Amino acid sequence: MIFDLFTIICCVAAFLVSLISIFATPFFRILSIVPRIQSSNEDEERATEYPPVSIVLYSHDLAHELEHNLSLFLHQNYEGTYKVIVVIDKGDAEAEDILKRYAHEPHLYTTYIPDTSRYMSRKKLAITIGVKAAKSDWVIITAPTCRPADSLWLSSIARKCRIDKNLVVSFTQYTDNTTTLKRFYHLLTESYLLRRAFKGIAFNTDSPCVAFRKKDFIGGNGFLGNLQYNCGEYSFIVNKYAAFKTTAIHLDSAHPLIEDFTSPKAWKHKRLYYNAIRHALLRRHSYHAMFNFDMTMLHLSLLVNITLIILAIIIQNWIVAGSSAFMLIIWIFFHTLFGKKAANHFGVEISVGSIVPLLIYVVWYHLLLMIRLHAADKNDFTTHKL
Template sequence: MVFCLLVQLYFSLFVHLKLANVKINQVNEQQQQAISVIICARNEAENLKQFLPHILSQNYPNFEVIVVNDRSWDGTADILEKFEKSFSHLKVVTVADGDKFIAGKKFAVTMGIKAASNEWLVFTDADCEPASTNWLAEMQPPYNENTALLLGYSPYFKRKSLINVLIRFETFFTAVNYLSFALKGMPYMGVGRNMAYKKSLFFKNKGFAAHMHIPSGDDDLFVNANANSINTEIRIHPESHVWSEPKTSLFAYLRQKKRHFGAGKMYKSKHKFILSAQIIIQFAFYVLGITLLFFPSTLYIALGIFGFSILIRSFIYPKLLKRLNYGELRWWFPILDVILFVFLVLNGILSIFVKKVQWK
């Protein structure tokens, strides 16, 4: 149990604390190079009506928005046609049923990238809303010409339900992990709701060819294959955040996680080892601790180790919760930390029985 505690504290103190303490500077006006924003939409008529205006109205001098209408039948085409009449910088790409007999988001993303006029590509989803009109300014090409990939952050909207709290808390830890490891020089994933990279990087590495057969992974597998300590930066300024609509049911969430698990199998070996070690150590810590509570001779030792772990982590993660727009959850951190662990274990078991894993 002490060994598990030490490993747990390594990740907390030497990886995640780096994100808690990193200085956040607002990106100054730079060259403001042209940007292409790419959104893939499949039956997203209502979301496009609500969120697309926030993308189209960004405070940035030179950008286009490409929406890929991927085989929609809910009126998405009509909505986009209306937007095209009002916004000259909106470009619509339509994927018809049967196009090359390929289905899935990766094909739609590829079509959007091919249609892009600019080298710098910024990605988000149809159900996402930038935190400010300066989102694109924050996600613009950095000064460093070696940077070919930017990892952003995308919190979920707050809703009144327990599943919403758990989804947001789990998303928080996922973000803390991938952003912290990127700061440490080991980027392993990103989220398609808020990320950017060079068009040339995509084609130089043959896009999604290596994992086209996996339903998900247009974001995390691409980052896992192409990001490194030299070409990757992160953006976590509050104005760079992109808010997203969370799943509202346990089944929908499990289906989403099933896709993520499928993509995770194709991560680089060192990344799979690190991520697996985190889960196994956390699991062993709780199992061993609970077991020791049943023996009088080790009861107080186990309680002491539990208390020390919570104390140290309570100095780090509440600070990160506030930094990453989940400040109201920081008061519940110790309780949510335990509940999340139980939830993830059950989620892993239940996801085995969720068979449907295609996009939309």
């Protein structure tokens, strides 16, 4: 009788923790809203008005990327009017030479950051200057390290700039030579963020491409409230200006914006920057609580099933060993299935066999980032004087 009770308790425990873990994943949650996002894409394509749009690019030590990608922004097949506003540092001779070669382009407008600017994030200042230079209400900010996959990218994202929205968050794809870990981490993070934007109030974005209304940005005093940080421009715009159900999601794997990390250092800095500013973001507690719950259940279910298998083999309880092994296989299958389906919807190439190992690794990678942040110089993330 004691043995039977032990068997029942073990089998029920394996079943419950595995079941909870299977559904406590951002991939399962994002799959529930992707069909609705795609349905809205079809509706918008049938009845589209193309608003005037301004694209703001800031080039600082990115002359090579600007030269390589600028023409792709300038030659969009867009039925509405648009301008590409390039902001550069005054005296950046290399960037100035590149822009002189494109001076004949009707869609190009160039402006400068003055030499006298001090004690403020130059990127935030550049974005502010670019937004003020825009003649359109809708402004898209992105980076020279990004490039449109084709000439229909602008039309694709502009369809989201509807009258009932004030913000558009996008999903950028990574270049083919990006490591699987980076592609997976980006997909996982955006699965949390895009679902939250769809369901309520957007919290953040992991992609350097945000569209917003100029009147909101100017009326809200731009980056006022987080000027002490020299990073997190896209995060702060989404976090500050998002409202309930007013954020549209641009998810179009046929016409994406492709993001390129010029070096491993750029990726490392992107992750460290978020951890440095996370405490300044509104609505962060519920986001981190969900992530922590998912990761806890993921590791708990793995630990419970493996422990029960080992223990059952030692005491030769083959019912417990078999049921725990079965639940572990089911656990692996569904996590892989949901992850692969999400990757396919987002146009992300991830091998089937890497999904579960990467899921397990994510929480340890988070821990590594926190250790690196603790060891870093905190002045690297601030403007010092503010």
